[in-house]
Amino acid sequence: MSVHLARGTRDFLPDEAAHRHHVIGQLQEVFARHGFEPLETPAFERIETLTGKYGDEGQKLMFKILKRGAGSERGECDLALRYDLTVPLARVIAMNPGLRMPFKRWQAAPVWRAERPARGRFREFWQCDADIVGSTEPLADAQCVAVAVDALQTLGFQRFTVRLNDRRLLAALARGAGAVGPLEIKLLITLDKLDKIGRDGVDSSMAELGLGEERRGRVWQILDLSGDNDTILDGMEAGLSGGSVSEAIASLRAVLELAEALGVEPDQLRIDPTLARGLDYYTGPVFELVVEEPRIGSIAGGGRYDDLVGIFGKKAVPAVGVALGLERILIVMQELDMFGPRTDTATVMVAVYDEALRLEATRVATALRRAAVHTDLFVGSGSLRSQLKHAHAKAIPWAVIVGPDEAAAGLLGLKEMATGEQETLTLDEAIARVQAYERRGS
Amino acid sequence: MSVHLARGTRDFLPDEAAHRHHVIGQLQEVFARHGFEPLETPAFERIETLTGKYGDEGQKLMFKILKRGAGSERGECDLALRYDLTVPLARVIAMNPGLRMPFKRWQAAPVWRAERPARGRFREFWQCDADIVGSTEPLADAQCVAVAVDALQTLGFQRFTVRLNDRRLLAALARGAGAVGPLEIKLLITLDKLDKIGRDGVDSSMAELGLGEERRGRVWQILDLSGDNDTILDGMEAGLSGGSVSEAIASLRAVLELAEALGVEPDQLRIDPTLARGLDYYTGPVFELVVEEPRIGSIAGGGRYDDLVGIFGKKAVPAVGVALGLERILIVMQELDMFGPRTDTATVMVAVYDEALRLEATRVATALRRAAVHTDLFVGSGSLRSQLKHAHAKAIPWAVIVGPDEAAAGLLGLKEMATGEQETLTLDEAIARVQAYERRGS
Numbered sequence: 001m002s003v004h005l006a007r008g009t010r011d012f013l014p015d016e017a018a019h020r021h022h023v024i025g026q027l028q029e030v031f032a033r034h035g036f037e038p039l040e041t042p043a044f045e046r047i048e049t050l051t052g053k054y055g056d057e058g059q060k061l062m063f064k065i066l067k068r069g070a071g072s073e074r075g076e077c078d079l080a081l082r083y084d085l086t087v088p089l090a091r092v093i094a095m096n097p098g099l100r101m102p103f104k105r106w107q108a109a110p111v112w113r114a115e116r117p118a119r120g121r122f123r124e125f126w127q128c129d130a131d132i133v134g135s136t137e138p139l140a141d142a143q144c145v146a147v148a149v150d151a152l153q154t155l156g157f158q159r160f161t162v163r164l165n166d167r168r169l170l171a172a173l174a175r176g177a178g179a180v181g182p183l184e185i186k187l188l189i190t191l192d193k194l195d196k197i198g199r200d201g202v203d204s205s206m207a208e209l210g211l212g213e214e215r216r217g218r219v220w221q222i223l224d225l226s227g228d229n230d231t232i233l234d235g236m237e238a239g240l241s242g243g244s245v246s247e248a249i250a251s252l253r254a255v256l257e258l259a260e261a262l263g264v265e266p267d268q269l270r271i272d273p274t275l276a277r278g279l280d281y282y283t284g285p286v287f288e289l290v291v292e293e294p295r296i297g298s299i300a301g302g303g304r305y306d307d308l309v310g311i312f313g314k315k316a317v318p319a320v321g322v323a324l325g326l327e328r329i330l331i332v333m334q335e336l337d338m339f340g341p342r343t344d345t346a347t348v349m350v351a352v353y354d355e356a357l358r359l360e361a362t363r364v365a366t367a368l369r370r371a372a373v374h375t376d377l378f379v380g381s382g383s384l385r386s387q388l389k390h391a392h393a394k395a396i397p398w399a400v401i402v403g404p405d406e407a408a409a410g411l412l413g414l415k416e417m418a419t420g421e422q423e424t425l426t427l428d429e430a431i432a433r434v435q436a437y438e439r440r441g442s
Numbered sequence: 443m444s445v446h447l448a449r450g451t452r453d454f455l456p457d458e459a460a461h462r463h464h465v466i467g468q469l470q471e472v473f474a475r476h477g478f479e480p481l482e483t484p485a486f487e488r489i490e491t492l493t494g495k496y497g498d499e500g501q502k503l504m505f506k507i508l509k510r511g512a513g514s515e516r517g518e519c520d521l522a523l524r525y526d527l528t529v530p531l532a533r534v535i536a537m538n539p540g541l542r543m544p545f546k547r548w549q550a551a552p553v554w555r556a557e558r559p560a561r562g563r564f565r566e567f568w569q570c571d572a573d574i575v576g577s578t579e580p581l582a583d584a585q586c587v588a589v590a591v592d593a594l595q596t597l598g599f600q601r602f603t604v605r606l607n608d609r610r611l612l613a614a615l616a617r618g619a620g621a622v623g624p625l626e627i628k629l630l631i632t633l634d635k636l637d638k639i640g641r642d643g644v645d646s647s648m649a650e651l652g653l654g655e656e657r658r659g660r661v662w663q664i665l666d667l668s669g670d671n672d673t674i675l676d677g678m679e680a681g682l683s684g685g686s687v688s689e690a691i692a693s694l695r696a697v698l699e700l701a702e703a704l705g706v707e708p709d710q711l712r713i714d715p716t717l718a719r720g721l722d723y724y725t726g727p728v729f730e731l732v733v734e735e736p737r738i739g740s741i742a743g744g745g746r747y748d749d750l751v752g753i754f755g756k757k758a759v760p761a762v763g764v765a766l767g768l769e770r771i772l773i774v775m776q777e778l779d780m781f782g783p784r785t786d787t788a789t790v791m792v793a794v795y796d797e798a799l800r801l802e803a804t805r806v807a808t809a810l811r812r813a814a815v816h817t818d819l820f821v822g823s824g825s826l827r828s829q830l831k832h833a834h835a836k837a838i839p840w841a842v843i844v845g846p847d848e849a850a851a852g853l854l855g856l857k858e859m860a861t862g863e864q865e866t867l868t869l870d871e872a873i874a875r876v877q878a879y880e881r882r883g884s
Binding site for chain 2: 002003004005006009010011012013014016017018020021025028032033034035037038039040041042043044045046049061064065068072073075076077079091092094095097100101102104110112114124132134135136137139140142143146150203224242245257258261262263283286309312346347349352358359362363365366369372373374375376377378379380381391393394
């Protein structure tokens with residue numbers, strides 16, 4: 001019988017699973033440091049909850065669950081796996097009116113999408129979101145930028161920038177080019193491809209959308225703005241018009257100032273008029289964290305979405321959030337060897353010399369564990385030689401061997417696997433030696 | 443629009459989510475201390491993988507996922523949510539022949555079962571398993587007992603015992619009473635109810651199964667054995683017959699001795715001839731951890747199952763494991779108030795005195811976070827009074843207020859929320875004060 005994983009899913013064997021746990025543990029600490037609280041929601045939701053927001057597009061991506069009992073024979077489905085963590089958050093907010101606002105929550109959990117699997121694209125993958133619900137203050141936007149920056153720094157990323165723009169400025173840009181209604185969305189989708197298809201590609205796409213040269217010129221006038229953040233903001237304020245432009249500019253100025261006060265380096269913050277992410281979702285400032293060295297592109301992003309969290313309730317609920325690209329982060333950290341040695345593996349393997357000395361070995365393992373030493377007692381069968389091979393293959397740095405002579409003398413053999421050197425020590429001496437090694441972390 | 447959770451599922455709001463994270467973090471450390479390694483597998487598997495073992499019974503419990511595209515209109519399903527962590531483990535073993543044996547893995551993850559929801563029974567719940575694959579040694583069985591005992595002790599459970607028996611002794615018991623084939627399973631299911639329906643209940647159930655008085659007497663002769671472990675084992679050895687009885691007795695004697703050497707107190711280990719868990723699955727020693735005070739019954743259990751892990755491969759793969767009843771543990775710890783105060787929540791809330799002093803407040807929050815203090819900067823709008831109410835409602839012990847006088851003097855106000863006392867301090871003094879509080883943990 002041959003077995004396979006379901007398409008687009010992965011197992012994580014110990015090394016990789018340990019790396020994932022490490023990253024999530026680090027993020028957990030960063031979120032706590034910034035006052036975000038954990039939330040957990042179920043893997044599946046009622047289909048009507050999930051279709052509330054995303055309509056047909058979401059429908060196609062959903063893994064739907066067959067009804068149990070009546071209806072199953074007709075292929076009826078009542079549940080579906082969540083495909084993001086935002087719709088469940090909106091449901092939680094609607095169902096828990098007593099939650100204190102602003103509510104700052106983080107959640108790191110798998111989501112599922114029935115997309116065609118490809119390199120780096122999976123049907124089960126983890127999202128890691130931090131959101132602030134119930135505040136319209138730019139300080140909330142800046143807080144989301146800052147927690148993401150701290151997260152990446154804590155994980156060891158060094159050179160990255162935060163690109164910022166505002167959904168309202170993009171709308172004004174489209175309006176100024178005469179692109180309203182469906183054409184606005186099409187224009188913004190085109191702009192979103194600037195990195196991929198370049199200036200000429202975007203220009204011809206705009207022409208195909210029916211934008212004449214003069215209108216395209218008005219778009220380029222904004223997109224081509226350069227200089228420091230103030231200069232670009234001044235240029236956008238001058239070149240765009242409409243009710244919410246000055247509000248948007250003021251928001252961005254406040255977010256820049258506050259993000260800096262929250263510890264983001266000034267030269268990490270860049271207003272970018274071409275940034276056009278999450279078109280149908282965001283309502284205010286949007287941002288993206290781009291790692292520059294190595295050049296791996298966007299690794300986190302977010303923005304303000306004041307119309308989504310309220311969908312299940314009676315009134316609008318402002319919200320702003322950031323999503324860390326957990327899978328991307330993990331792939332990059334693995335490729336760049338950013339993980340230190342695993343800290344969860346055994347420091348010592350206690351070998352079982354023979355049947356007669358099994359009990360001695362077991363007692364030594366217990367003493368080591370009581371001293372908080374990560375200890376792998378060899379529980380298989382096999383010669384001492386094969387046991388030491390096991391320790392070597394698993395990169396366990398120390399082995400303990402209690403042979404007949406050691407047992408008779410109340411001692412044990414402590415072998416450093418890298419050098420092969422073995423010393424005869426008391427139990428306490430061995431514990432001290434290994435604890436010192438664990439403290440040094442090498 | 444009214445929204446609901448899917449039936450039988452739960453949200454975990456911050457307090458509860460933090461407790462769950464705490465317990466899983468503690469278990470993670472215990473598993474590492476005992477040399478178990480983490481493994482992660484996907485939420486869904488191909489249906490044929492899941493039906494491999496459990497047949498119709500498993501089928502009924504599965505949440506099946508509708509095919510995407512062709513076949514969906516006929517209600518065809520190709521995937522299903524995992525309903526335990528053991529079948530995925532068997533698949534991983536079959537697909538990764540290079541894994542070194544013995545392979546000790548732990549996994550804590552949700553599973554899904556389409557059971558009728560009831561008090562304490564959910565359709566999504568977490569399992570937490572530690573298994574050793576590839577060893578037939580009783581030391582492996584004892585290691586599984588010991589890691590479970592260490593886990594419960596680490597979580598703060600104090601009085602609990604380990605009941606042990608052996609599947610082969612139960613088979614011999616049934617055989618001795620003339621209950622073979624389907625009748626054997628029925629008899630063992632009956633015995634499993636001893637705690638619930640009592641001695642008389644079991645006796646009449648056995649009579650209903652067609653067991654005459656003399657046969658029932660032979661069963662009671664074993665079940666009624668009492669005394670210390672040696673006495674009971676001697677009694678079983680004398681009263682049962684068949685090829686594997688002496689092997690089973692020898693296994694149990696070895697497991698007892700080794701579990702003790704692994705740190706389990708001798709009087710925590712009790713041979714119990716009535717223990718009959720997991721009837722169709724186990725092949726050797728079985729055990730159960732029972733918490734006696736408070737009297738909440740079994741909270742972890744496991745045993746040897748040498749026929750399951752090999753189902754997807756060419757050869758048998760011995761295995762022994764333990765499952766910690768994570769949901770049960772969480773419910774009990776919550777009911778008994780076994781959780782200390784949350785350690786992930788903010789120690790300080792920094793209030794924003796007014797718009798003009800927002801930047802000052804933000805900078806203070808950044809300095810606190812850089813000193814690793816968990817800091818909740820208030821990012822909403824509202825009076826100072828309402829901000830302090832927020833800190834109080836969230837049980838944040840300290841508040842920082844930077845008013846105009848403090849800002850002018852380069853100082854800040856540090857308010858102890860419990861007493862209402864406020865001091866004017868330098869930033870460094872405030873950091874030192876709060877860090878000292880965090881270290882004291884109170």
